[in-house]
Amino acid sequence: MPLDLRRVGVAFAGAAAFLNLYAPQAILPFMAREFGASAADASLILTAGTLAVALTAPFTGVAADVLGRKWVIAGAMLLLLVPTVMAALAPSLSALIFWRFMQGLLLPPIFAVTIAYVGDEWPASEATGVIGIYASAAGIGGFLGRFLPGILADQIGWRGGFLVMAALTLVCLLAVLALLPRERQFVRASNFAASLRQMLDHLHNRKLVATYAVGFGVLFNFMAVFTYVSFHLAAPPFNRSAAFLGSIFVVYLVGTLLTPWTGFAVQRFGRRTFVIGVLVTWIGGLLAMLVPSIPVIIAGLMVAATCGFLCQAASTSYVAISAQSGTSSAVGLYVMFFYIGGSFGAYLPGLAWEAAGWPATVAMVVGMIALMTAVVARAWER
Numbered sequence: 001m002p003l004d005l006r007r008v009g010v011a012f013a014g015a016a017a018f019l020n021l022y023a024p025q026a027i028l029p030f031m032a033r034e035f036g037a038s039a040a041d042a043s044l045i046l047t048a049g050t051l052a053v054a055l056t057a058p059f060t061g062v063a064a065d066v067l068g069r070k071w072v073i074a075g076a077m078l079l080l081l082v083p084t085v086m087a088a089l090a091p092s093l094s095a096l097i098f099w100r101f102m103q104g105l106l107l108p109p110i111f112a113v114t115i116a117y118v119g120d121e122w123p124a125s126e127a128t129g130v131i132g133i134y135a136s137a138a139g140i141g142g143f144l145g146r147f148l149p150g151i152l153a154d155q156i157g158w159r160g161g162f163l164v165m166a167a168l169t170l171v172c173l174l175a176v177l178a179l180l181p182r183e184r185q186f187v188r189a190s191n192f193a194a195s196l197r198q199m200l201d202h203l204h205n206r207k208l209v210a211t212y213a214v215g216f217g218v219l220f221n222f223m224a225v226f227t228y229v230s231f232h233l234a235a236p237p238f239n240r241s242a243a244f245l246g247s248i249f250v251v252y253l254v255g256t257l258l259t260p261w262t263g264f265a266v267q268r269f270g271r272r273t274f275v276i277g278v279l280v281t282w283i284g285g286l287l288a289m290l291v292p293s294i295p296v297i298i299a300g301l302m303v304a305a306t307c308g309f310l311c312q313a314a315s316t317s318y319v320a321i322s323a324q325s326g327t328s329s330a331v332g333l334y335v336m337f338f339y340i341g342g343s344f345g346a347y348l349p350g351l352a353w354e355a356a357g358w359p360a361t362v363a364m365v366v367g368m369i370a371l372m373t374a375v376v377a378r379a380w381e382r
Contacts, residue, residue: 006121007133009180010114014134015141016077016172017110019165020084020103021049022142025227026150026246027158029234035093039231040350046227048097050219050342052104057335060108069117069183070176076109077173081166088162104339111138112335117183119320119331128263128317135313136256139305143252144168146226150246158242202330207318210379214275214315215334216341217372221282222308223345224365229289229301232358238294251302255309262313272380275314279373282307286362286369311372318380 024031024045032042060072083102090096118130149161202208226249233240233248265274285303288296319334352360 005179006181007130009176009178010118010130010134011137012172012175013073013077013110013114013180014138015144016080016169016176017107018138018141019145019168019172020080021053021107021145022046022226023145023149023162023165024100024158026146026230026249027153027161027242028227029231029245030153030242031096031158035096037093039228039353040347041093043227043346043350044097045093045100046223046346047343048101049104049107050223050339050346052101053107054336054339054343056105057108057112057339058329058332060112060332060335069113069120070180072109072113073117073180074173074176076106076113077169077176080106080110080169081173084162084166084169088159088166108332108335112331115316115320115331117180120183124321126263127321128266128313129260131317131320132260132262132313135259135262135309135316139252139256139259139309143249143256146249146252147246150242150244150249153242153246202333206379207381208330208333210375211315211318212334212337213375214311214372215338217368218308218312218315219338219342220345220368221304221365223342224349224361224368225286225289225301225304227346228349228353228358228361229297231353232361233294233297237292240294248298248301251298251305252309254302255306258306259309259313262310262317265310266314266317271314271318272376275311275376275380276373278307278310278314279369279376282311283366283369286366290359290362 028042028045029039031037031045032039035042080103083099083106087096087099087103090099114134115131118127118134122130145165148164149158152158152161152164229248230245232238233245268274269277282304285300285307288300288303291297291300316331316334319330349361349364352364
C-alpha cells in the first residue's frame with residue numbers, strides 16, 4: 001500500500017503548532033527567577049498563548065469555511081515565525097507575554113483547520129485514525145517544544161532555544177507546502193455570515209457541547225500537571241535543573257506511540273466506554289505522582305500524558321465526524337473551549353500551588369477529571 005503523503009503533511013502541521021505553544025513550560029521556574037516573578041505571574045507567559053488561541057479559534061473556523069484549508073494553514077505558519085523570533089528577543093516579562101499572545105493568535109489556523117481538513121478529506125471510518133496520527137505528531141511537537149528549550153537552556157539560554165523553535169517551524173512549513181495537497185472535498189460556505197450561523201448552530205448540538213466540555217478539561221489537566229510538576233521538581237528536596245525538567249517530557253513519546261491506535265480502540269470498545277476507562281486510568285496516574293519519588297512521579301506523568309492524548313484524539317475526531325456542516329467552525333469551537341481550559345489550567349492551579357503546594361494542585365486536577373467522566377457518561381452516545 002503506497003504511503004499517503006497527505007498524512008505526513010497533516011503530521012507536520014500538527015507538530016508545528018505545538019512546537020511553540022508550550023515551549024516555556026519546562027523552563028518556567030527559571031524564567032520566573034530571571035524576571036523576578038511569582039509562579040502565578042510567570043504562568044501568564046503560558047496563559048497569554050492559550051488565551052489568544054481561545055479568543056480566535058471559532059472565528060478561524062468561520063474564515064476557513066469560506067476561504068479554504070491549505071493556504072490558511074500555510075499562511076499562518078509563515079506569519080508564526082515573526083512572534084516566535086520576537087519572543088526570543090523580548091527584553092521584559094510584559095514584552096514576552098505580548099509576543100506569546102501574538103503567537104497564540106496564529107495557532108488556530110494551523111491546528112483547527114488541519115483537523116477540519118482531515119474531517120473533509122477522509123471518510124469517517126478513516127478520520128479517527130488520521131486524527132490519531134495528527135495527535136501523535138502534535139505530541140512529538142509538544143515534546144520537542146518542551147524538551148529542546150530545557151536542554152538548550154544550559155547551553156545557549158532559553159532565548160537561543162526559542163530561536164531553534166523558529167527554525168523548526170520553518171522546516172514544518174516547507175513540509176506542509178510540499179506534502180499537503182489542496183483540499184478536494186471542501187464545500188465552501190456561501191459567506192462569512194452563513195458560516196457564523198453554522199457555528200452558532202453547533203452550540204445547540206448536545207453531543208458537540210458535551211465534547212467541548214471534555215476538551216476544556218483535557219487541556220486544563222495538561223497545563224496544570226506539566227506546568228506545576230516543574231515547580232515541584234525544581235524545589236527542595238528535588239532541586240532539579242532546567243535540563244532535567246526538559247527531559248521529563250520524554251513521557252510524551254509513549255502517548256504518541258499509542259495514540260494512532262485510538263481509532264481501533266474506539267471501534268473495539270465504543271467511544272464512550274473507551275474514554276471513561278481512559279479518564280479513570282488518568283486519575284490513577286495523578287495519585288501516583290503524590291509519592292515523593294522521582295521514578296514514581298515520572299511513571300505517573302507517563303500515564304497522564306498517554307491518557308490525555310487518547311482522550312484528545314477521541315474527542316477531536318468525534319467533533320470532526322459529528323458536525324453535519326461547517327466542520328471548521330465546529331472544530332474551532334472545540335479549540336476555543338480547549339484553550340480556555342488551558343488558560344484556567346495554567347493559572348488557577350498556580351493559586352493552589354501557592355496555597356498548599358503540589359497535593360492541592362493534584363486534587364484540583366482529579367476533581368476536573370471526575371467532572372469530565374460525568375459529562376461523558378451522561379451525554380455521549382453508547
